Amino acid sequence: MTKNDPGPLPSSATDPAGSAAIAVEHLTKVYKKTRAVDDISFRIARGSITGLLGGNGAGKTTTIAMIMGLVLPTSGSVAVLGHPMPRHSSEVLGRMNFESPYVDMPMRLTVRQNLSIFGRLYAVPDLRARIAELANDLDLNEFLDRANGKLSAGQKTRVALAKALINRPELLLLDEPTASLDPDTADWVRQHLETYRRTRGATILLASHNMFEVERLCDRVIIMKRGRIEDDDTPDGIMARYNRTTLEEVFLDVARGRVRETAS
Numbered sequence: 001m002t003k004n005d006p007g008p009l010p011s012s013a014t015d016p017a018g019s020a021a022i023a024v025e026h027l028t029k030v031y032k033k034t035r036a037v038d039d040i041s042f043r044i045a046r047g048s049i050t051g052l053l054g055g056n057g058a059g060k061t062t063t064i065a066m067i068m069g070l071v072l073p074t075s076g077s078v079a080v081l082g083h084p085m086p087r088h089s090s091e092v093l094g095r096m097n098f099e100s101p102y103v104d105m106p107m108r109l110t111v112r113q114n115l116s117i118f119g120r121l122y123a124v125p126d127l128r129a130r131i132a133e134l135a136n137d138l139d140l141n142e143f144l145d146r147a148n149g150k151l152s153a154g155q156k157t158r159v160a161l162a163k164a165l166i167n168r169p170e171l172l173l174l175d176e177p178t179a180s181l182d183p184d185t186a187d188w189v190r191q192h193l194e195t196y197r198r199t200r201g202a203t204i205l206l207a208s209h210n211m212f213e214v215e216r217l218c219d220r221v222i223i224m225k226r227g228r229i230e231d232d233d234t235p236d237g238i239m240a241r242y243n244r245t246t247l248e249e250v251f252l253d254v255a256r257g258r259v260r261e262t263a264s
Helices: 060-067 111-121 127-137 153-165 183-200 211-217 235-241 247-255
Strands: 022-031 034-044 049-053 075-080 083-085 096-099 171-175 203-207 220-225 228-233
Touching: 022 060, 034 060, 034 075, 034 220, 034 228, 049 060, 049 211, 060 075, 060 171, 060 203, 096 153, 111 127, 111 153, 127 153, 153 171, 153 183, 171 183, 183 203, 183 211, 203 211, 211 247, 220 235, 220 247, 228 235, 228 247, 235 247
Parallel strands: 049 203, 049 220, 096 171, 171 203
Antiparallel strands: 022 034, 022 075, 075 083, 220 228
């Protein structure tokens, strides 16, 4: 498999369960004269954690939006859990979720009220018990009945993660999940994500600028630049190809246009 040729997509009509969690083929999005995403292709295996890296304007957010069915591609295709998006979005929206610290929930509502609303949107069975379970798992009980606008950054992040997990998603899309968190809280969030992936067999696509986080969590890294895929491999494979010891060094090489320095 090459970075721009993932091979034929599976038939979602006959084998959705055996398909990739995400299958992107020749995906392009053009805004007027700007190619935000430029003919990218990749497949993400079920049960994996994949990092989607790139500087500001690389196309990460637009790619995630097209995967979620929120933005229509100019050309190309996206299949999620074996179903084409957005045409069959009703088949998968209840099985996926999204989390970002940059998307606030209603500030005047309490944590419990916010989780109740999102739980109802996802038709979560036995919602009261599910909220209690998340409150225990994510240590929310102390402020469960406090208004969201009165929470600290770390508390808001834990609530946002609870919202993202309310429907026990098979596919979790994360945008900078530990941004602005202190190291202890960030480590706690990463541990919970690792545990959730392992116990539920979930697939996680993680967009992050925290290279330590990506090295720790991800089985695979896709690096984007100017809307295209610059590299796609395991973290160790990419670091070896650039003859670097950290992903941060690789990120800087890619951002600044340095040539790969493959180790001999």
